[in-house]
Amino acid sequence: MKEGGTPQKTLTFLERFYLAEVLKGLWITGAHFFRNLLVHTGRALGVVKKRRGAVTIQYPEERRPIPPGYRARHRLLRREDGSPKCVACMMCPTICPARCIHIRAAESPDPTIEKYPVEFNIVLDRCVMCGLCVEACPVDAIRMDTGVVEMSAYDREEFVTGRDFLMESTPADERAEAEE
Amino acid sequence: MNLLIVLIKIFLMIAFLMTMAVLLTWVERKQSAVMQDRIGANRADIFGLRLLGLFHPLADAVKLLTKEDFVPPSGERFLHGLAPWIAFTTALAAFAVIPFGPPIHLFGREIPLQVADPPIGILFVFVITGISIYGVVLAGWASGNRYGLLGALRGAAQTISYEVSMGLSIIGLLMVFGSLSPASISEAQGGLLFGFLPRWGVLVQPLAFLVFFTAAVAETKRIPFDLPEGESEIVGFFVEYSGMKFGMMWLGEFVEIVVMAALIAVLFFGGWQVPYLTPAGFAFPGGMMIALPRGLILGMQIAAFLGKVVFFCWLQMLVRWTLPRFRYDQLMRLGWKGLLPLSLLNILITGLVLLIGGT
Numbered sequence A: 001m002k003e004g005g006t007p008q009k010t011l012t013f014l015e016r017f018y019l020a021e022v023l024k025g026l027w028i029t030g031a032h033f034f035r036n037l038l039v040h041t042g043r044a045l046g047v048v049k050k051r052r053g054a055v056t057i058q059y060p061e062e063r064r065p066i067p068p069g070y071r072a073r074h075r076l077l078r079r080e081d082g083s084p085k086c087v088a089c090m091m092c093p094t095i096c097p098a099r100c101i102h103i104r105a106a107e108s109p110d111p112t113i114e115k116y117p118v119e120f121n122i123v124l125d126r127c128v129m130c131g132l133c134v135e136a137c138p139v140d141a142i143r144m145d146t147g148v149v150e151m152s153a154y155d156r157e158e159f160v161t162g163r164d165f166l167m168e169s170t171p172a173d174e175r176a177e178a179e180e
Numbered sequence B: 001m002n003l004l005i006v007l008i009k010i011f012l013m014i015a016f017l018m019t020m021a022v023l024l025t026w027v028e029r030k031q032s033a034v035m036q037d038r039i040g041a042n043r044a045d046i047f048g049l050r051l052l053g054l055f056h057p058l059a060d061a062v063k064l065l066t067k068e069d070f071v072p073p074s075g076e077r078f079l080h081g082l083a084p085w086i087a088f089t090t091a092l093a094a095f096a097v098i099p100f101g102p103p104i105h106l107f108g109r110e111i112p113l114q115v116a117d118p119p120i121g122i123l124f125v126f127v128i129t130g131i132s133i134y135g136v137v138l139a140g141w142a143s144g145n146r147y148g149l150l151g152a153l154r155g156a157a158q159t160i161s162y163e164v165s166m167g168l169s170i171i172g173l174l175m176v177f178g179s180l181s182p183a184s185i186s187e188a189q190g191g192l193l194f195g196f197l198p199r200w201g202v203l204v205q206p207l208a209f210l211v212f213f214t215a216a217v218a219e220t221k222r223i224p225f226d227l228p229e230g231e232s233e234i235v236g237f238f239v240e241y242s243g244m245k246f247g248m249m250w251l252g253e254f255v256e257i258v259v260m261a262a263l264i265a266v267l268f269f270g271g272w273q274v275p276y277l278t279p280a281g282f283a284f285p286g287g288m289m290i291a292l293p294r295g296l297i298l299g300m301q302i303a304a305f306l307g308k309v310v311f312f313c314w315l316q317m318l319v320r321w322t323l324p325r326f327r328y329d330q331l332m333r334l335g336w337k338g339l340l341p342l343s344l345l346n347i348l349i350t351g352l353v354l355l356i357g358g359t
């Protein structure tokens, strides 16, 4: 036996013979087949309601609920007056492991605030959805709670999300409430 | 007139096989899905109608027909084109000797419900499956692709190894029924064993059935014997095939499943025989008789045959979606050290029993 390797389980004669094991396997898969077939038929006839014959979620029509705290596409928060909450402190671009946040800062018109972002681009096709930007932000200006998980585009430029786009995104739970 | 009848039968047979093969592509998708708690292919639709994914074979056909038919520049053009035909036609031809039902009497002549009934019918099947290896080998060789060649070599080695056990396994059966013709073997399985059991091949020759079934699955080159294909490593002997040529290889595989299922049904499960159904009606061992009209009996017998074929197709699918692929040494060990001695042993035992029992 190789050193350090896990000792191999020796097979009993019956297991080596394989036939009994084959039958066992067939029994399991066959049982699944007939049970699911029965459930499918039952559901088609409207007899079975609770049980499902398959674990499949038929994606575009059906969706898995997104759990709270799920890191989806980013959004930038606003102040009461609608201006960006972000103070362009550069914490998030600094921590971002993918280096995909690009901020151009300018002096804020508000004397109590030092800076604000004129440009705030997140290059989504580079982002690894780690959420560190959210953690790093000292003023809670960036969150990943939009619940948008489908990010696709026909060319790379479309993945660059601008400041206003990020500010216009709404959190998922708000949207859900609005729908109700 | 005879020619016309044969032509009609050939037409019906091909229609049956093709329908079954096309349906099996659907069954394979759906059955595997149901076995694995999935739903399976259901997206192909016509005007929003999905019919449980039954349109997928149609979509496949359209796709395969419109795809580019590519012959690799390093390949042999002629042989590359020939190989799928061999694979496909041999699979179809093997079905010719399978009897669908008992001979029927129509307009004063006896029409056997099978395309041809040569006295050496079973041998014919083996000859044809033997030829079908050429399809595999040529496909691999003519592709000019190393992986294709590897697959072809594996296919040839495997088919030859398992053909031996397959042929030997049914010798015991032939000894019991004393015939090589599938029609008379089906006929002979109508009798009773010990007065109450149907005299089916599987009850007379259980060991032979196991060996034959294993070898038959190996012959179809599907999981767990799919080394010639080996999807995940070498893609297989048809790696360089595209479009309808690939489609023929693919359909041929499904036809082969039907043929093997039919062969198993005929040899081991009474073919078109329904237990206790005699030409006059049901005759149960207790002495009870239920007379039935001729047409109904014939219908039941053909339905029984089809039902058996469908069942064995299903069983092969079940096996295919349950077991993992063998390693190459395991494959050869099973073939030569497992099945071959078992089939020889079976011949020995059958011979002894026949000698002592005298029947």
Ligand code: SF4
Pocket: A092, A095, A096, A097, A098, A099, A100, A101, A122, A126, A127, A128, A129, A130, A131, A132, A133, A134
């Ligand atoms: S989630 Fe991670 S990778 Fe994406 S922008 Fe924030 S810090 Fe960068």
Ligand code: SF4
Pocket: A085, A086, A087, A088, A089, A090, A091, A092, A093, A103, A133, A136, A137, A138, A139, A140, A141, A142
């Ligand atoms: S960490 Fe917050 S405040 Fe600082 S630049 Fe990023 S989003 Fe703006």
